[in-house]
Amino acid sequence: MSGQPSTIAVVTGANRGIGFEIARQLAEHGVHVLLSGRTADRVSAAAGELRGTGLEVDPLLLDVTDEETIASAVTEVDRRYGRLDILVNNAGIRVEEYGRKPSEQPLDLWRRTFDTNLFGVVAVTTAFLPLLRRSAAGRVVNVSSLLASLTAHSDPGSYVYSDTFKSLPAYSASKSAVNSWTVHLAYELRDTPIKVNAVHPGYTKTDLNDGEGDQHVSEGAATSVSMALLDADGPTGTWVHKGRNLPW
Numbered sequence: 001m002s003g004q005p006s007t008i009a010v011v012t013g014a015n016r017g018i019g020f021e022i023a024r025q026l027a028e029h030g031v032h033v034l035l036s037g038r039t040a041d042r043v044s045a046a047a048g049e050l051r052g053t054g055l056e057v058d059p060l061l062l063d064v065t066d067e068e069t070i071a072s073a074v075t076e077v078d079r080r081y082g083r084l085d086i087l088v089n090n091a092g093i094r095v096e097e098y099g100r101k102p103s104e105q106p107l108d109l110w111r112r113t114f115d116t117n118l119f120g121v122v123a124v125t126t127a128f129l130p131l132l133r134r135s136a137a138g139r140v141v142n143v144s145s146l147l148a149s150l151t152a153h154s155d156p157g158s159y160v161y162s163d164t165f166k167s168l169p170a171y172s173a174s175k176s177a178v179n180s181w182t183v184h185l186a187y188e189l190r191d192t193p194i195k196v197n198a199v200h201p202g203y204t205k206t207d208l209n210d211g212e213g214d215q216h217v218s219e220g221a222a223t224s225v226s227m228a229l230l231d232a233d234g235p236t237g238t239w240v241h242k243g244r245n246l247p248w
Contacts, residue, residue: 005056005081006030007032007086008032008034008081008083008084008085008086009033009085009086009087010033010084010087010088010128011033011035011088011090012036012062012088012089012090012091012120013037013092014033014035014037014043015035015042015045015046016042018090018143018201018220019090019091020035020046021218021221022090022224023046023057025221025222026088026229027055028055029225029229031086031229032056033055034058034060034077035047035050035059035060036059036073037062037063037091040061044059046059047059061073064089064091064120064121064123065116065120067123073127081131083131083134084132084134084135084138085132085135086228087125087132087141088143088228089120089125089141089142089143090143090224091116091121092143092174093112093117095112096109096167096169096170096171097167098164098168099164099167101166102166102167102169105170109170110173113170113174114170114173114174117171117174117175117178118178121142121181122181125181125185136193138192138195139229139230140196141197141224141227142182142197142198142199143198144175144178144179144199144200145172145175145201146158146160146241146246147165147172148198148200148239148248149246149248150248151247152247153166153172179198179239179248182196182197182198182239183237186237187237190237193232194236195236197230197235197236197239197240199223199227199239199241200223200239200241200246201223201224201241202219202220202223202242222242223243226243227240
């Protein structure tokens with residue numbers, strides 16, 4: 001298609017927090033970003049804010065738990081661009097209450113967590129995969145968390161080895177599953193130009209963390225952006241934070 005952007009990205013859960021900052025930083029690198037989320041007015045407002053600074057960002061309605069909006073988003077991207085170069089699976093939720101013991105977290109919170117954090121990632125990725133295959137260098141970035149690491153959870157010296165983070169068993173397990181999905185998909189696509197990686201953004205001050213954290217969202221977005229912009233020599237099937245591989 002003539003006059004198309006050189007690089008097109010979809011970022012899920014991007015109307016605020018780390019996702020919004022990922023969209024900003026990708027656009028600052030010259031990527032045409034489709035900023036997606038599940039609420040039309042919030043997505044439009046977020047995209048408009050970035051467009052107001054001169055960045056190439058458009059809104060895209062996409063609820064990762066809703067098959068109809070996923071299908072509509074894929075159709076829209078296909079109609080407008082005919083391909084997708086970067087998919088950042090950033091959308092995620094943390095609905096468990098801090099302070100509860102792992103065995104006290106209700107089963108319905110497990111289901112809600114996995115519906116967004118794992119099944120949503122799988123659904124969105126598989127739906128966009130045909131468009132990613134049309135890219136000369138497709139990139140899939142799955143936003144995970146250090147809480148996915150069984151090694152870290154078993155290490156008394158790790159900050160996740162605490163009452164606070166042990167009260168998030170569903171969130172932690174959902175991110176472990178995202179890591180597993182990452183290595184499985186990377187294996188499937190190993191002989192293609194598509195690279196699939198997971199990232200740990202770091203403990204970032206966002207609403208998901210109730211404003212707690214040791215870094216600003218600009219730093220929390222950086223690893224996702226660097227993995228989205230990998231060159232042909234970059235890795236696939238890895239889990240990284242600031243250029244360092246993490247223990248599964």
